[in-house]
Amino acid sequence: MDYFVPVAAAIGLLGGVVINHLADVLPHDKPLRAPVCQNKDCLDVYTWQQFLLMKPCPHCATRRSARSWLTPLVLAVFAVYLWLKADSALVFGIDMVLSLYLVLVALIDLEHRLVLRVLSIPGLFLCVAAGIWAHGWQASLLGGLGGFGIMMAFYLLGVLFTKIRARRLGSENDDGEEALGSGDVTLATLLGLLLGWPLIWFNLLMGILFAGVVSLLIIGILLLQRKYLQQAMMVFIPFGPFFIASAFLLLHFPGWIKAVLS
């Protein structure tokens, strides 16, 4: 047996714990030095021991979310997969850092509908470096421009849609929600730099299709529960996590996509 497998699992587990902490703290602008409660009305500080032992909040007794448990476990398994697939420790290291970054961005987007600016700058360095290393600077640059251009066009369409929706629902129902946020444009640019051209347009298409299928399922369930159409029209799905999930499939499980397409 490969002696590094348990080490890879431990790296994934530890990475998951770090991601949990950052996903709790960063969206609320809290200092990194102490873990905080996941209840946004509480945000009380945990000790590191309480945090690592997965205790409920000492202040409001809120239990740790399913994400807190799942992230380290899934990342431990995924790290072993990355290690077994990698040609070298360097490739494993790069894949691992990129994966942790993308999981963090996806979790914060899912939970807060935000692509944080603090994360955009380190992401830019990571994606440019990995993209140039994998495809050369031309393909990486073209990918970044492609991702930005495609998503900017959708963003502008989304602004138009939001205006029409606000008019139909009446201005008192205007929740300020954008179909596509400007964070999605940032994320598409980063993924474009990472994946290069032409893979980025396929990645965005896959993400939009995924998000569409999931939105239709949710709207279908709401309608079956005899909720009003108006409520179904208010359903909002962040696109970011779907773009990131598609990038994971393209980068690490291309065989699955080939199997579906053929």
Ligand SMILES: [Zn+2]
């Ligand atoms: Zn609390």
